[in-house]
Structures are given as C-alpha cells and as structure tokens.
Amino acid sequence: MDIRNASKEELLTLKAELTAQYDECCAKNLKLNMARGKPGADQLDLSKDLLTVIATNEDTVMDGTDLRNYGGLDGIPSCKALFAELLGTKPENVLIGGNASLTMMYDNMMRLWVFGDCNGSTPWSKLEKVKFLCPVPGYDRHFSICQQLGMEMIPVPMDDNGPDMNMVEELVKDEAVKGIWCVPKYSNPSGAVYSDEVIQRFAALKPAAKDFKIMWDNAYVVHHLTDEEIEILDIFEEAKKHGNEDMIFMFASTSKITYPGAGVACMVASENNMKWTKKLLGVQAIGPDKINQARHVKFFGNAAGVKEHMKKHAAILAPKFQMVLDMLEQNLQGTGATWLAAKGGYFISFDLPGCATRIFELCKNAGLVMTDAGATWPYGKDPQDSNLRIAPSLPPVSELKDAMEVFCICAKLAAVEKALG
Amino acid sequence: MDIRNASKEELLTLKAELTAQYDECCAKNLKLNMARGKPGADQLDLSKDLLTVIATNEDTVMDGTDLRNYGGLDGIPSCKALFAELLGTKPENVLIGGNASLTMMYDNMMRLWVFGDCNGSTPWSKLEKVKFLCPVPGYDRHFSICQQLGMEMIPVPMDDNGPDMNMVEELVKDEAVKGIWCVPKYSNPSGAVYSDEVIQRFAALKPAAKDFKIMWDNAYVVHHLTDEEIEILDIFEEAKKHGNEDMIFMFASTSKITYPGAGVACMVASENNMKWTKKLLGVQAIGPDKINQARHVKFFGNAAGVKEHMKKHAAILAPKFQMVLDMLEQNLQGTGATWLAAKGGYFISFDLPGCATRIFELCKNAGLVMTDAGATWPYGKDPQDSNLRIAPSLPPVSELKDAMEVFCICAKLAAVEKALG
Numbered sequence: 001m002d003i004r005n006a007s008k009e010e011l012l013t014l015k016a017e018l019t020a021q022y023d024e025c026c027a028k029n030l031k032l033n034m035a036r037g038k039p040g041a042d043q044l045d046l047s048k049d050l051l052t053v054i055a056t057n058e059d060t061v062m063d064g065t066d067l068r069n070y071g072g073l074d075g076i077p078s079c080k081a082l083f084a085e086l087l088g089t090k091p092e093n094v095l096i097g098g099n100a101s102l103t104m105m106y107d108n109m110m111r112l113w114v115f116g117d118c119n120g121s122t123p124w125s126k127l128e129k130v131k132f133l134c135p136v137p138g139y140d141r142h143f144s145i146c147q148q149l150g151m152e153m154i155p156v157p158m159d160d161n162g163p164d165m166n167m168v169e170e171l172v173k174d175e176a177v178k179g180i181w182c183v184p185k186y187s188n189p190s191g192a193v194y195s196d197e198v199i200q201r202f203a204a205l206k207p208a209a210k211d212f213k214i215m216w217d218n219a220y221v222v223h224h225l226t227d228e229e230i231e232i233l234d235i236f237e238e239a240k241k242h243g244n245e246d247m248i249f250m251f252a253s254t255s256k257i258t259y260p261g262a263g264v265a266c267m268v269a270s271e272n273n274m275k276w277t278k279k280l281l282g283v284q285a286i287g288p289d290k291i292n293q294a295r296h297v298k299f300f301g302n303a304a305g306v307k308e309h310m311k312k313h314a315a316i317l318a319p320k321f322q323m324v325l326d327m328l329e330q331n332l333q334g335t336g337a338t339w340l341a342a343k344g345g346y347f348i349s350f351d352l353p354g355c356a357t358r359i360f361e362l363c364k365n366a367g368l369v370m371t372d373a374g375a376t377w378p379y380g381k382d383p384q385d386s387n388l389r390i391a392p393s394l395p396p397v398s399e400l401k402d403a404m405e406v407f408c409i410c411a412k413l414a415a416v417e418k419a420l421g
Numbered sequence: 422m423d424i425r426n427a428s429k430e431e432l433l434t435l436k437a438e439l440t441a442q443y444d445e446c447c448a449k450n451l452k453l454n455m456a457r458g459k460p461g462a463d464q465l466d467l468s469k470d471l472l473t474v475i476a477t478n479e480d481t482v483m484d485g486t487d488l489r490n491y492g493g494l495d496g497i498p499s500c501k502a503l504f505a506e507l508l509g510t511k512p513e514n515v516l517i518g519g520n521a522s523l524t525m526m527y528d529n530m531m532r533l534w535v536f537g538d539c540n541g542s543t544p545w546s547k548l549e550k551v552k553f554l555c556p557v558p559g560y561d562r563h564f565s566i567c568q569q570l571g572m573e574m575i576p577v578p579m580d581d582n583g584p585d586m587n588m589v590e591e592l593v594k595d596e597a598v599k600g601i602w603c604v605p606k607y608s609n610p611s612g613a614v615y616s617d618e619v620i621q622r623f624a625a626l627k628p629a630a631k632d633f634k635i636m637w638d639n640a641y642v643v644h645h646l647t648d649e650e651i652e653i654l655d656i657f658e659e660a661k662k663h664g665n666e667d668m669i670f671m672f673a674s675t676s677k678i679t680y681p682g683a684g685v686a687c688m689v690a691s692e693n694n695m696k697w698t699k700k701l702l703g704v705q706a707i708g709p710d711k712i713n714q715a716r717h718v719k720f721f722g723n724a725a726g727v728k729e730h731m732k733k734h735a736a737i738l739a740p741k742f743q744m745v746l747d748m749l750e751q752n753l754q755g756t757g758a759t760w761l762a763a764k765g766g767y768f769i770s771f772d773l774p775g776c777a778t779r780i781f782e783l784c785k786n787a788g789l790v791m792t793d794a795g796a797t798w799p800y801g802k803d804p805q806d807s808n809l810r811i812a813p814s815l816p817p818v819s820e821l822k823d824a825m826e827v828f829c830i831c832a833k834l835a836a837v838e839k840a841l842g
Contacts, residue, residue: 036491044489045478051712055473057466068465068680070457098519099710106705110531114546114570125535125546144704149535259489262712283565284527289520289710291472291683 002334003412003419011420018413022366025406030367032403037188037346038394039256039313046312047258053298054291062294072287074278075266079293083266085303087221087252088234093268095277098288101253101265102141105215108249108267109145111280112178112213118246118276121211124149124178133171133180135163137349137376137387139188142181142217146378153378156180158190160340162198172207179213185232186220189376189389190349191342196233203238205247216250220345222310223256225318228343229307236268245270254296256313256346257306264288264296320392320400324348327401331408335415339390346393349376353386355414360388362410368403423755424833424840432841439834443787446827451788453824458609458767459815460677460734467733468679474719475712483715493708494699496687500714504687506724508642508673509655514689516698519709522674522686523562526636529670529688530566532701533599533634539667539697542632545570545599554592554601556584558770558797558808560609563602563638567799574799577601579608581761583615586622593628600634606653607641610797610810611770612763617654624659626668637671641766643731644677646739649764650728657689666691675717677734677767678727685709685717741813741821745769748822752829756836760811767814770797774807776835781809783831789824 001010054060060067063077074080075096084091097104116123124130132146136155146153154171156163162184171177182202184194194202202214216235224230239245248270254263269277300306325341325348337352352359356373363370371389374380390407392400422431475481481488484498495501496517505512518525537544545551553567557576567574575592577584583605592598603623605615615623623635637656645651660666669691675684690698721727746762746769758773773780777794784791792810795801816824 038490041487044481044487047489048478051480052473052476057469059472060465066462066465068468068682069459070676070681072682100706103706110535114531114535141704148701148704255491259712260491261489261493261708262710280569283562283569285521285524287682289683289713291680292710292713 003415004334004336006419008420011416015413015416015420018409018416021409022362022413025366025409028367030402030406032368032399032406033394034391034400034403034407035369035371036394037256037391039260040316040394040396043313043316043393044259046309047299050258050295050299054295060291060294062297065290067290067294070286072290073282073285074274075288076290076293076297078297079264082297082300082302082306083252083268086306087218087250087268089236089268093236093270093274095267095269095274095281096288096293097265097267099255099261099263099265099292101217101219101251101255101267104265104267105142105217105251106145107281107284108215108277109149111277112211113149115280117211117213118272119210127176129176131174131177133163133168133177134378135181135187136378137189137389138181139183139217140371140375140380142215143378151178155378158187158192160192162187162192162194165198165201169201169205172205172209172212175208177207178209178211179215181215181217183217183219184235185218185230186223186342186345188219188345189347191340191345191347193230193343194232199233199235200238203235203244204242205244212247214248216248218250218252220256221252222307223313223346224310224344225314225321226343230343236270246272249273257309258296258299262292264293317393320397321348323397323400324390324392324404327404327408332411335412337411337415346391348390348392350388350390350411351386352411352415353384354418355411356382356385356388358414358417359407359410362413363407366406366410368406368410370407424836425755425757427840429841432837436834436837436841439830439837442830443783443834446787446830449788451823451827453789453820453827454815455812455821455824455828456790456792457815458677458812459681461737461815461817464734464737464814465680467730468720471679471716471720475716481712481715483718486711488711488715491707493711494703494706495695496709497711497714497718499718500685503718503721503723503727504673504689507727508639508671508689510657510689514657514691514695516688516690516695516702517709517714518686518688520676520682520684520686520713522638522640522672522676522688525686525688526563526638526672527566528702528705529636529698530570532698533632534570536701538632538634539693540632548597550597552595552598554584554589554598555799556602556608557799558610558810559602560604560638561792561796561801563636564799572599576799579611579613581613583608583613583619586619590622590626593626593630593633596629598628599630599632600636602636602638604638604640605656606639606651607644607763607766609640609766610768612761612766612768614651614764615653620654620656621659624656624665625663626665633668635669637669639671639673641677642673643728644734644767645731645765646735646742647764651764657691667693670694678730679717679720683713685714738814741818742769744818744821745811745813745825748825748829753832756833758832758836767812769811769813771809771811771832772807773832773836774805775839776832777803777806777809779835779838780828780831783834784828787827787831789827789831791828
C-alpha cells in the first residue's frame with residue numbers, strides 16, 4: 001500500500017497495527033543507539049598492535065628525534081610523509097595535530113577570526129557581519145563552530161554530486177560570505193561524492209571576499225564501503241590553475257582508521273598558509289604527541305598499509321550498512337521516505353518530509369537514540385523537518401537489527417499520522 | 422680580585438687571560454646547549470613502562486569506558502582523580518587536556534579574549550586596551566601569548582617570596598589590568614617559592630576589573646631538587662574565603678614527570694569556570710587522548726606513585742644543579758653576578774646587570790646555545806640587560822661541565838669588558 005494514496009480507513013487500520021507494534025517495542029525496554037558515527041569495538045580491535053608497536057626506550061627515537069621530548073610543532077617527518085602519501089600532497093604541506101581534526105578545524109577558524117588570514121586580511125571578529133556557507137544536510141559539529149562565533153550560516157542544498165554550485169557561485173558575490181564547509185567524499189551524512197565538475201568549480205571560485213576559505217574536511221578519504229575505491233579530484237592541484245591555493249584548508253585524521261579517541265589528525269595547506277599557521281600555532285603549542293605519531297607510522301608503514309587496514313573495517317561495516325538499506329527497502333516503500341546507499345563513510349541520510357521530529361520522538365520513547373532531528377541543518381533547524389542521520393557502525397549486528405525494526409515502525413507510524421493530518 | 426674595584430691595568434691583564442681562554446673554547450668547535458628546560462634522556466628512560474602499560478584490547482577499558490572511542494571531554498574519572506589528589510582539589514574541578522598545559526593556557530586566554538568570562542563579562546577583544554601583569558624574570562611562552570593578542574604587558578619584579586604584592590595591589594586598581602601570570606612554586610626561572618603571605622594577598626585581591634584572572638601555572642608542583650618537599654598554600658582554599666574562586670585558573674602537566682612530548686596536562690578551576698570552559702570547549706573538541714590518560718593512571722597508581730617517581734628525577738637533576746652552582750661560586754665571585762640556588766624546578770636564574778646580551782653572544786660564538794638574553798622579560802626587553810636563564814637538565818654531566826666552563830669564561834669576560842667601559 002502507498003500511504004500517500006491510501007483511504008482514511010486504510011490509514012486508520014494501518015495506524016492501529018503500527019501502534020500495536022510500537023507498543024510492543026516500548027514494552028521491551030530497549031536501549032539502542034544509532035546516534036553517532038562511532039566505530040564498533042570489533043573495528044577498534046583491528047588496531048591492537050598500535051598499542052605496543054612503540055615499546056622500548058630505543059623505539060622512541062625516530063627520524064633522529066627523541067619522540068618523548070619537546071618539539072616538532074608540525075609533526076615528525078615520517079608521519080607527515082605518511083599523510084602526504086595518503087592525501088596526494090607533499091610533506092611540507094602537511095601539519096600534524098593531536099587526536100582530533102575537529103580541534104584543528106576549530107583552531108583554524110579561530111585564527112581567521114582573531115588574527116586574519118595569511119595575506120593580512122581583517123580578522124573576521126572585527127567585521128560587522130560574517131556569513132558562512134553550510135551545505136545541507138551536513139555535519140553538526142561544523143555548524144556549531146560557526147554558531148559559537150556568531151556567524152550567519154547559509155544552507156546550500158546538496159545533491160549526489162555535492163553542493164549546488166550555481167547557488168555557491170551566486171552567494172560568494174557577497175563580500176560578507178567568508179567560507180564554506182565541505183565533506184567532499186562520502187559526505188556526512190548523505191554519502192555524496194563531489195563530482196569533478198563540482199571540485200573544479202570550487203577550485204575556480206572568485207569570491208568577493210579575498211579571504212574566503214574552503215574548509216575541506218576529508219574525513220572519509222579512505223573509508224570505502226564497497227570494492228569501488230572512489231577517488232576524487234585533488235582540489236589543491238585544481239586550485240593551482242587559478243592561483244587559489246591559499247583559499248583551501250584540508251583536514252583528515254585516523255579517528256576512523258585506528259582510534260577515534262587516540263588517533264592522529266592533520267591539516268593540509270598551501271605554503272603561505274603553512275607559514276601563517278606555524279607562526280601563530282607556535283605560541284599555542286610546542287608540538288603534538290610525537291610518540292603517537294610514531295605508533296601510526298610503524299603500525300601502517302605506508303599508505304598501502306592504511307588502505308589494506310581499511311578493507312578490514314569495510315568487511316565489518318558493509319554488512320551493517322546493507323542491513324539498514326535492506327530493512328528500509330523492505331519496510332518503507334510507499335511512505336514517501338528516501339535515502340541514499342552510501343558507498344563509503346559512516347552514515348545513511350534518511351528523508352521523510354514533515355516527519356523527522358516525530359520519528360525521533362517515537363524512537364526515543366521506544367529506547368532508540370537517534371541523532372536529533374534537525375542536527376544536519378544549521379541552528380538545528382531543518383525547514384522541511386525531513387532529515388535524519390542513521391549511524392549503523394556502533395551497534396553489533398543483532399542490536400542493529402532490533403534498532404532498525406524500531407526505526408522502521410516509527411518512521412511508518414509517523415508517515416501514517418502525517419497522512420491522516 | 423673584585424672586578425668592580427680593580428685597576429685598569431689589572432682589568433686589562435685579566436681581559437687578555439680571559440680572551441685567550443675564550444679563544445681556546447672557540448677553537449674546540451663545541452656544540453652545547455643550556456637553552457631550554459628539557460629533561461635528559463636518562464630522565465625520560467625512567468618512564469619506559471608507560472609505553473606498554475596499556476597493551477591489550479582488554480586494557481583499553483577503564484572506568485567502564487572504551488578508551489579508544491570518542492568522548493570524555495573533561496578526561497576519564499581516574500585521571501581526574503589522580504591529578505586532584507596531586508593538586509589537593511576535587512576531581513570535578515579538574516579538566517584533563519592533551520599533552521600540553523601551554524595549549525590549555527593559550528586556549529583559556531583565547532576563550533576570555535573572544536567570549537568573555539564565566540560571568541558574562543565583555544570579551545577582552547572588544548576592549549580598547551587590555552593590560553596583563555608579568556612577574557619578572559618570567560616564562561617567555563606566557564609572555565608570547567599576551568604579545569600575540571596585543572595586550573600591554575606590565576613587568577612586576579619578583580623576589581624570593583614571589584611578585585611584589587604592593588605593586589600588584591596598586592596596579593589592579595586599573596580596570597584595564599585583566600590578569601597576571603604566576604608560577605607559584607620553583608618559579609621559572611628564579612626558582613622562587615611564593616610565600617604564604619603572597620598567596621594570601623593574591624587570594625584576597627579586589628581588582629577593579631571584575632573579570633581579572635590569575636593564570637596559576639603550577640608547572641613544578643612536585644619537581645623538588647632537595648629532600649625538602651616544599652608545599653605552598655592552596656590558592657583555591659584561600660580564595661574561597663574572599664569569594665574569589667572564579668578569579669583563578671591553575672595548570673599542571675606531566676611534561677616533566679613522564680614525557681614532555683607525550684604527557685598529560687590539566688586545568689583546575691572553580692565550578693563556574695568548569696561549566697563555562699566545558700560549554701565552550703565542547704565545540705572545539707570531543708575529548709583528549711584517553712588511552713594516554715589511562716597509561717599515566719596505571720603507571721603511577723596514585724599521587725604517592727608520582728612522588729616516588731619524582732625522587733628518581735631529583736637524583737639525576739640535583740647533581741647537575743649542584744655543579745652549575747659550584748662553578749658559578751668558584752668562578753664568578755667578585756664580578757657582581759648573582760644567582761639563586763633553586764630548591765626545585767628546572768632553572769637557575771643568573772643576573773649580571775648590563776652584560777646579559779654580551780654573555781649570550783660570547784656563548785653563542787663559542788658554540789654554547791643559551792636562552793636569548795631578554796627572554797625572561799615581556800617583549801624580550803630586559804631594561805637592565807641583566808638576566809639569563811640557565812637550564813642544566815638536558816646536557817649529560819660531562820657536557821654540562823664543558824658548557825659551564827664556557828659560560829663562566831664568557832660571563833667573566835663580559836664583566837671585565839663592562840668594567841673597562
């Protein structure tokens with residue numbers, strides 16, 4: 001039955017059925033969670049040897065440096081080389097950070113806010129108004145940074161190829177628009193992969209603001225879920241053609257390669273931006289944890305080692321994603337719901353206009369925690385109340401099945417309620 | 422001979438002798454360094470077991486948390502408890518950071534600069550003028566933070582009991598004076614220990630600025646060099662008596678307990694300041710490296726374990742400090758030079774008015790790197806050109822002896838040159 005064309009009687013019958021199922025769910029006192037993109041314990045177990053790969057005093061010398069002591073503002077050479085190989089850049093364009101690319105992004109935004117960019121632009125904090133472009137659905141932690149700094153966020157719709165570039169090109173004519181957040185590969189949450197055309201248009205942007213910055217969060221660069229290891233264009237190479245290299249900051253980390261809490265993050269930037277960053281960063285820090293960098297270098301050896309390791313993650317994750325997709329397919333036909341079969345990353349983006357908040361509440365009351373409805377939009381406000389982010393990675397398969405059963409009942413019930421008006 | 426009372430002839434003879442000695446030094450092509458307070462390799466070797474104390478997947482669960490995964494913004498409970506015991510506070514007043522208290526101090530200053538304090542004060546960046554008090558001689562990295570933010574730094578003289586509190590109490594009548602840097606125990610570089618009276622007067626301060634903040638850098642809290650394990654008054658306890666708890670931020674780290682590059686840092690603050698910090702920090706970070714926290718907890722067990730460990734550091738460091746003091750005593754009598762026999766910390770503060778820059782240059786040309794002359798003063802400008810910071814920890818004893826021979830020759834030569842006018 002297609003709920004959208006059903007009679008009132010049919011809908012009432014269905015609602016009664018679903019309500020009975022829902023009440024059964026609630027009675028089970030479930031405690032399920034599909035809220036955040038956390039790797040499961042079995043994924044974390046894959047990196048066990050990381051813990052002991054640096055074990056003796058002798059192991060703590062690498063690249064001729066005592067890793068235990070002070071120093072190394074931009075990271076140890078071999079760790080910069082590892083990330084450079086992985087990200088297709090040169091080591092001198094890589095800055096190694098601590099355990100979180102989020103912190104590197106925040107600190108980069110803060111530097112622009114307080115000090116102005118590498119070409120001596122006015123610090124954004126001194127301007128009347130700063131606007132930032134936010135492709136939607138997007139990553140709530142990106143938006144929180146803008147919100148904390150009091151920027152005005154402008155949503156830009158995404159499709160399977162990335163953000164709407166006509167709209168981006170139009171919006172950047174406003175000098176108050178200072179930048180944009182991008183997750184170019186296996187986007188959070190839609191899984192979209194930016195097309196060559198989208199990346200080329202980003203690289204060629206001519207914003208009115210000379211200090212416009214692209215925050216290129218390459219969080220899922222090697223996080224494939226299928227045998228198709230999708231590669232995207234190198235935005236720095238493209239930007240070079242237009243003299244736009246200073247416009248781009250790229251971020252990545254091993255949070256979802258080794259350990260979310262104890263991985264290594266990095267930033268990639270132009271020569272000018274590296275100089276600017278290191279000068280300012282040198283007052284904030286002496287250097288990130290070099291022993292943990294060395295652990296990663298020794299554990300992986302090289303980029304091929306990382307890619308091999310990611311296949312083990314995919315072997316664990318792909319069946320979970322497939323189960324979610326299968327259950328959506330089986331249960332939510334004819335409800336108006338849509339979703340994307342992501343080929344990588346950590347999320348499945350789910351849309352059912354007018355129902356997201358209600359689905360979230362129903363799930364919550366049945367013991368299933370989902371990411372807040374609206375979280376994928378700036379200010380937590382989804383104008384269509386449509387999008388929910390499904391994170392299948394953390395629960396074991398058996399729990400995931402329970403969680404998706406609850407989710408599908410809740411989504412269908414919300415759709416029926418909406419159809420009944 | 423006392424250089425200050427010597428005849429011109431005597432001085433010229435001495436100068437010729439010293440110059441000959443100096444030329445001999447230069448001819449050796451030495452490569453010595455007494456510049457930074459880095460622990461030596463033998464000290465770092467003491468923490469070898471830290472590397473392997475968390476070795477299996479099972480080890481990565483502590484306090485009921487998977488240390489490998491996301492979370493834990495303020496640190497794991499057992500690590501907060503360890504620092505709380507060490508610093509005489511409650512775990513709920515402790516915030517664990519990454520590997521650097523410097524970064525925690527910088528970020529705290531940045532939060533005050535951009536967002537204003539826990540009581541909703543005007544962000545310092547919005548004020549016409551912000552002044553900060555800097556006890557001298559002091560720590561260059563503290564001063565760099567103020568300088569980067571464009572604050573006006575006001576030097577406050579230190580003696581053996583801490584900063585000149587009459588001057589502090591006078592200066593804080595100016596509402597533009599927003600804070601002060603303090604290293605209350607074994608101060609960097611003088612080794613001074615703040616007296617009870619100084620701490621009580623800090624705790625009782627009534628600055629004109631309601632958002633005045635004391636940056637209490639307890640970097641050397643357990644870093645004794647003698648059997649006398651000096652304890653100072655708890656500034657938070659004292660501040661409570663005056664309702665001044667929100668005025669104080671304390672910092673500490675294991676940088677000079679385990680590893681400078683891979684230790685654990687923390688901040689201690691009032692309940693209000695903890696709430697304020699966590700709210701803002703939650704946008705910058707998900708949580709610091711929990712595995713490294715657990716390593717420290719398991720390696721030390723408790724505060725007594727840390728104190729036991731510090732005795733091993735003292736056994737290595739104390740002879741180095743003694744050698745420096747002995748050589749100063751033997752060689753620099755009658756030059757006008759003064760120094761302090763620190764009972765803890767990492768430095769010996771050396772003074773010879775009008776000679777610091779010349780000594781630094783002479784040392785440099787003879788292959789001995791010292792901390793820049795002036796570095797212990799705001800803007801790197803020592804008005805008396807007097808102070809140099811000697812850091813005896815890094816060189817092995819044999820090199821340290823060579824370094825101090827060079828240093829003493831240079832200092833004496835500079836004194837003679839000055840006496841000759």
